[in-house]
Amino acid sequence: MAAVDAILLAMFLAALHKHSGIIQLVIALVALAANYVYFSKRTMPFKFLLPGLILLTLFVVIPVVYTVEMSFFNYQSGNIITKDAAVTQLINNGLTPDAANTSYDMVLGTDNGGFTALLTNPATHISYIANEKMVVVLNPGEFKTNSKGDAISVPGFKPYTPDEEANLDSVISNAKFPLPNGDFIQPQDTSSASLLTQSVHYDPATGLLKNAATGKTYKDNGNGNFANVDNPKDLLYPGWKSFSKFQNYAHLLSDPNIRGPFIGVFVWTFCFASITVILMFGFGLLLAIALEQKLRFKRFYRSIVILPYAIPSFMSILIWKGMFNTQFGAVNALFHSHIDFFDSPWLARGMVLIVNLWLGLPYFYLISTGALQAIPADLEEAAEMDGATSTQILRQIKLPLLLQILAPLLISSFAFNFNNFNLIYLLTGGGPTDALHGQTAGATDILITYTYKTAFNGANQNYGSASAISMLIFLIVASLSLWSLRRSRVLDLVS
Amino acid sequence: MATQAVKRHKGRISKGHLIAHSYIWVIILFVLFPIYVVIESSFNPTGLLNSGSFIPTQFSWANYHLLLTDPHVPFLRWIFNSILLATGNAVIAVFIGGASAFAFSRMKFRGRKIGLQALLLVQVFPSFLALAAIYVMMERVYTVFPAIGLGSLGGLLLIYLGGSMGVNIWLLRGYIDTIPMELDEAARIDGASTPQVYWLIFFPLAAPVLAVTALLAFIGTFNEFILASIFLTDVHQRTVAVGLNSFVGAQFGQNWGPFAAGSLMASIPLVILFLSLQRFIIGGLTQGATKG
Numbered sequence: 177m178a179a180v181d182a183i184l185l186a187m188f189l190a191a192l193h194k195h196s197g198i199i200q201l202v203i204a205l206v207a208l209a210a211n212y213v214y215f216s217k218r219t220m221p222f223k224f225l226l227p228g229l230i231l232l233t234l235f236v237v238i239p240v241v242y243t244v245e246m247s248f249f250n251y252q253s254g255n256i257i258t259k260d261a262a263v264t265q266l267i268n269n270g271l272t273p274d275a276a277n278t279s280y281d282m283v284l285g286t287d288n289g290g291f292t293a294l295l296t297n298p299a300t301h302i303s304y305i306a307n308e309k310m311v312v313v314l315n316p317g318e319f320k321t322n323s324k325g326d327a328i329s330v331p332g333f334k335p336y337t338p339d340e341e342a343n344l345d346s347v348i349s350n351a352k353f354p355l356p357n358g359d360f361i362q363p364q365d366t367s368s369a370s371l372l373t374q375s376v377h378y379d380p381a382t383g384l385l386k387n388a389a390t391g392k393t394y395k396d397n398g399n400g401n402f403a404n405v406d407n408p409k410d411l412l413y414p415g416w417k418s419f420s421k422f423q424n425y426a427h428l429l430s431d432p433n434i435r436g437p438f439i440g441v442f443v444w445t446f447c448f449a450s451i452t453v454i455l456m457f458g459f460g461l462l463l464a465i466a467l468e469q470k471l472r473f474k475r476f477y478r479s480i481v482i483l484p485y486a487i488p489s490f491m492s493i494l495i496w497k498g499m500f501n502t503q504f505g506a507v508n509a510l511f512h513s514h515i516d517f518f519d520s521p522w523l524a525r526g527m528v529l530i531v532n533l534w535l536g537l538p539y540f541y542l543i544s545t546g547a548l549q550a551i552p553a554d555l556e557e558a559a560e561m562d563g564a565t566s567t568q569i570l571r572q573i574k575l576p577l578l579l580q581i582l583a584p585l586l587i588s589s590f591a592f593n594f595n596n597f598n599l600i601y602l603l604t605g606g607g608p609t610d611a612l613h614g615q616t617a618g619a620t621d622i623l624i625t626y627t628y629k630t631a632f633n634g635a636n637q638n639y640g641s642a643s644a645i646s647m648l649i650f651l652i653v654a655s656l657s658l659w660s661l662r663r664s665r666v667l668d669l670v671s
Numbered sequence: 672m673a674t675q676a677v678k679r680h681k682g683r684i685s686k687g688h689l690i691a692h693s694y695i696w697v698i699i700l701f702v703l704f705p706i707y708v709v710i711e712s713s714f715n716p717t718g719l720l721n722s723g724s725f726i727p728t729q730f731s732w733a734n735y736h737l738l739l740t741d742p743h744v745p746f747l748r749w750i751f752n753s754i755l756l757a758t759g760n761a762v763i764a765v766f767i768g769g770a771s772a773f774a775f776s777r778m779k780f781r782g783r784k785i786g787l788q789a790l791l792l793v794q795v796f797p798s799f800l801a802l803a804a805i806y807v808m809m810e811r812v813y814t815v816f817p818a819i820g821l822g823s824l825g826g827l828l829l830i831y832l833g834g835s836m837g838v839n840i841w842l843l844r845g846y847i848d849t850i851p852m853e854l855d856e857a858a859r860i861d862g863a864s865t866p867q868v869y870w871l872i873f874f875p876l877a878a879p880v881l882a883v884t885a886l887l888a889f890i891g892t893f894n895e896f897i898l899a900s901i902f903l904t905d906v907h908q909r910t911v912a913v914g915l916n917s918f919v920g921a922q923f924g925q926n927w928g929p930f931a932a933g934s935l936m937a938s939i940p941l942v943i944l945f946l947s948l949q950r951f952i953i954g955g956l957t958q959g960a961t962k963g
Contacts, residue, residue, distance in 0.1 A: 238808070466690075491912075499705055504927065598894070632803075
C-alpha cells in the first residue's frame with residue numbers, strides 16, 4: 177500500500193508540475209479511494225472490487241461519458257482549441273508586414289546574459305538594441321559599426337557563434353521585439369528582421385474582432401468560429417471547440433454531404449450483418465447435421481473444419497485479401513481470370529460475405545452441434561414413431577427448437593458483425609470509394625469503419641461527428657442486446 | 672415387401688451419406704484453400720501465384736530469412752509486443768476480474784444489484800466505439816506521463832484491461848456462482864478470513880475457468896486491430912496485427928511471400944494452443960449456447 181501511495185504521489189506531483197488539472201483530480205480520487213478501502217475494516221467487498229472498478233471507470237466509463245459530451249460539440253479540425261487560444265492565434269496571424277516592408281539588419285547575441293538583438297535600418301541608418309521586452313534607439317557613439325554602418329557591438333553585448341545560433345533556432349523564429357505603438361520587429365533569419373504591424377484587434381468587452389487591413393468586423397457565431405458580420409459564411413480559422421447542441425446528430429440527416437453516405441452506410445451495415453449471420457448459420461447448421469451422422473474420419477473432418485477459428489482472424493483476412501488480388505491472387509489463378517474484386521461495389525460486397533463465411537463457419541458449426549445435442553433424443557424417437565420422415569423431423573421439430581436455443585447467440589453474432597471493423601477495414605478498407613464523385617464512404621463501409629474514417633482519416637478530422645455516429649451504433653447494439661438478454665432472462669438472474 | 676423396404680431404407684441412408692460426404696468435402700476444400708496457398712507461397716521464393724499452377728515447383732527458406740533479418744521489418748519485435756500485450760492483459764485481467772467476480776458472487780454490499788446491472792450495460796459498449804474519446808484522452812495523458820500515454824504499449828494495455836473487464840467479471844461470476852456455498856461456509860467455520868477463502872479455496876477451484884478466460888483474453892488481444900492502429904505509431908511499438916497490415920498493405924505483390932511466412936509463424940503457436948485446449952473452449956461455447 178505504501179508503494180502504491182508513493183507511486184500515486186509521484187504521479188500527482190508530475191501532473192501538478194504540468195498544470196494538468198483533470199489528471200491531478202483523477203489521481204487524487206484514486207489515491208483517496210484506495211487508502212480508504214484498504215485501511216478501513218468495514219469495506220471488505222471493495223477490497224476485492226476496487227482495482228476492477230478503477231480500470232472500468234477510467235478506461236470505459238470516462239471515455240463513454242466523454243464520447244457523449246463530444247457528440248454535442250463542434251469538435252473537428254480547425255475547432256480543437258479553447259476560445260482564448262483561438263483568439264491569441266488569430267491575433268498572431270493578424271501580424272502583417274507594414275506598408276513600406278521595413279526590414280533591418282540584425283546581429284543576435286546576449287547582453288548581460290539575456291537574448292538580445294542589435295538592429296539597424298539600412299535605409300535610415302538608425303540602430304536599435306532590442307530584447308523581448310522592449311526596443312531602444314542607440315545613440316551614435318554608443319556602438320561599434322561594420323563597413324556598412326550596421327551596429328555590431330555595444331559594451332556588454334556578446335554575439336552568438338554560428339553553432340549557438342543553430343541551437344537557438346526555435347527561440348529565434350519565435351522571438352518578437354515589441355515597439356511602443358504595438359507593432360513588432362520579428363527575425364526572419366539569423367541576420368535580418370522585419371517590421372510587423374498588428375492588423376487584428378479583439379475587444380473582449382463587445383466580443384468583436386476587427387481587421388484594420390481589410391476593414392472587416394467579425395463576431396462569435398455561437399458555433400465555434402468568428403464570422404464576418406456582413407457575411408455569416410465567411411469564417412475565421414482557427415475556431416474553437418464549442419457546444420453545438422444536437423447539430424452533429426442533425427447533420428447526419430440534414431446535411432446533404434453527410435446524409436447521402438451516412439444512409440447508404442447505414443443500410444449496408446444492416447444488410448451485411450443480417451446476410452452474414454444467415455449465411456453462416458445456414459452453412460454451419462448443414463455442416464453440423466452432416467457431421468452428426470455416423471461417418472468415417474469424423475474426428476479428422478471436425479478438426480479441419482474448426483481450423484479457421486484457431487488462426488488469428490486479422491491474419492486470415494489479410495491472407496484472403498492477397499488471394500483476391502487481381503494479378504497474382506490465388507482466386508484469379510484458380511479460374512484463370514483477371515477480375516478486380518476490389519473495384520466493383522457488388523463484387524467487393526460478395527467477397528466480404530465469402531471471407532466472413534470462412535471466418536465464422538467454425539463458430540456456427542460448433543454452436544449448432546452443441547444445440548443439436550441439447551435437443552432431447554426422445555423427441556426425435558416420438559416423432560419417428562408417429563411416422564415423420566427425417567426431413568419433417570428436421571424442419572418441424574429440430575429447427576424451431578434450434579432457433580429458440582440459438583436466438584441469443586444469433587443476436588450477439590449480429591451485434592458483433594454490425595461492428596466487424598477488422599473484416600472491412602483490413603479486407604477492402606471500406607472501398608471501392610468513388611472519390612471522383614466526392615464520395616467519402618465506400619461501397620463496403622459499415623458504420624464503425626465510417627466512424628473511424630470520420631474521426632481519423634484524411635485532412636479533416638471530425639471528432640464531434642464521429643462521436644455522434646458512435647452513440648447511434650451504441651444505441652442500436654445496446655437495444656438489441658438488452659432485448660436478447662431480456663429474452664434469455666439473464667436480467668432476472670441478477671435480482 | 673419387408674426386404675424391399677429395408678433395401679430402400681438402406682439406399683436412402685447411403686444417398687444421405689453421399690450428400691453429407693460431398694458437402695463436407697466442399698467445405699473442407701473451402702477451408703483448406705487459403706491455408707494451402709499460404710503454406711505454398713511461404714516456401715516459394717518468387718512469392719507469386721500467377722502461374723496458374725497450384726503444385727509447388729520450388730522450395731526455399733528465402734521468405735523466412737528475409738522477414739527475420741530485414742531491419743525495416745522488426746517482425747520479431749512485433750510478435751514480442753503482441754505476446755507482451757496479450758499475456759499482460761490475460762494475466763492481470765484474470766487476477767483483477769476474478770477478485771471482482773468473487774465479490775459480486777459471494778458478498779453482500781450496498782449497490783451490488785445496481786453494480787451488476789451497470790456491468791451488463793458497460794459490457795455491451797465495445798471500447799472501440801469510444802475511440803475518438805480514448806484518443807483525445809490519452810493524448811492528454813501523454814503530455815504528463817509519456818509512459819502510459821498515446822503511443823505506448825503501457826497505455827494500450829490499460830485500455831485493453833478496462834475494456835475487457837466487464838466481460839471477464841461477468842463470465843467469472845457465472846462460474847463462481849456454481850461453486851457450492853457449503854465449501855466457503857466450511858472454511859469459515861475452520862476460521863478462514865475472506866481473503867483466505869478467496870486465495871485458498873476459490874482460486875484453485877476456479878483454475879480451469881480462469882485459464883479459459885485468460886486464453887480468450889489472450890486471443891482477443893492478439894487479434895485486436897482498431898485501437899492498436901490508432902494508438903501505436905512508432906514502427907517498433909507496433910503489434911503484429913498493425914505491423915503486418917502496414918507491411919503487406921504497402922506493396923502486396925512484392926511482400927506477399929514474406930507475409931505468408933510471417934502469418935504462418937505467428938499463427939502456428941495460436942493454432943497449437945487452440946487445438947490442444949479446444950475441449951475447454953468449445954465446452955464454454957456450447958455452455959453459452961444452452962445457457963444464453
